[in-house]
Amino acid sequence: MSTDLRRVAVIGDCPLFRRGLAQAVDAAEDLVCAVGAASVHEAEADLEAGDVVLLDLKLPPGELAEVAHRLAGRGLAVLVLCSDSQRDVLPPMQAGARGCLSRQAGEIELLAAIRLVAAGCSYVSADLAVRPWPEAxxxxxxxxxxxxxxxxxxxxxxxxxxxxxxxxxxxxxxxxxxxxxxxxxxxxxxxxxxxxxxxxxxxxxxxx
CATH class of the missing domain: 1.10.10.10 (Winged helix-like DNA-binding domain superfamily/Winged helix DNA-binding domain)
Structure with a gap:
């Protein structure tokens, strides 16, 4: 395995969606799905500092924020998958997640978001963002x-x-x-x- 590949962990409680995310990650030349798990507890032993964590757990925003805070504290770049509600975005972002991605996002946006948070940027899907763009x-x-x-x-x-x-x-x-x-x-x-x-x-x- 190339050492240049960016490690991604997919943690999600829906097996089919988790598998789809992992396949999309592995199809990218610069990414590899290094960890796949149904819970943070199941994945923790295999996570490494610097990993990007795709977090798709159907938890209340407050609980999701606690999980994001714990993972971010370990030096992980957390990208949370959210429903189409702006109320779900702020708690995990304030807790240390680098991004929130809509569950309606396509593969191109998914990969772009992973690369951005891996580079230290923040990312929020357009349909979750509060601020509209000018008519540009x-x-x-x-x-x-x-x-x-x-x-x-x-x-x-x-x-x-x-x-x-x-x-x-x-x-x-x-x-x-x-x-x-x-x-x-x-x-x-x-x-x-x-x-x-x-x-x-x-x-x-x-x-x-």
């Missing part, structure tokens, strides 16, 4: 769509430049303009904007 999509150019699609797929600035045949300086200029349009300087918000507006890897404007 109509003002996004084709080149900016290409960059957003690659960014949502986990590409670095260097990787985007190589894929598009442009300089990193040019990539940075496009990203600065996108940040102004989206209204946030954070890379995670650009990714969330792309996912919310179906600007995804494999977009017709995205060079394969």
């Amino acid at each position: 999509e109509a003002r996004v150019t084709d080149r900016e769509r290409q960059i957003l699609a690659l960014l949502a797929g986990g590409e670095t600035d260097h990787g985007i430049a190589r894929r598009l045949g442009i300089s990193e300086h040019t990539v940075h200029s496009h990203l600065d303009r996108l940040r102004d349009k989206v209204g946030s300087r954070r890379r995670v918000d650009l990714t969330r904007f792309a996912l919310a507006h179906d600007i995804l890897p494999g977009d017709p404007h995205d060079p394969a």
Whole structure:
């Protein structure tokens, strides 16, 4: 097994959903599902500092927050799967979870969220986020769509430049303009904007 693979633990009380999450993780070239368990107690002995933990336990928000706090205290990057209710987001995030992902999320968003929290960013699915974006999509150019699609797929600035045949300086200029349009300087918000507006890897404007 390559040491470059990011370890992911899937802890969920629904066997079918847990298996689906594990398969999606293992299909990514840079990720591996190293732990799969029905409970935190069952998984604890196999967890390592730095692991990303996908937490899909149907618990009240307060109890889920306690679990997130305990795991975050061990140096784990916790990504909680939530229902489509903003009330479920705040307790685990305030307790130390790095992200909350909607259970309605697709595979592309799942992988993007894992990579972001692994890199130390926070992530909240667009349909769980409280703050709407400005009406920016109509003002996004084709080149900016290409960059957003690659960014949502986990590409670095260097990787985007190589894929598009442009300089990193040019990539940075496009990203600065996108940040102004989206209204946030954070890379995670650009990714969330792309996912919310179906600007995804494999977009017709995205060079394969």
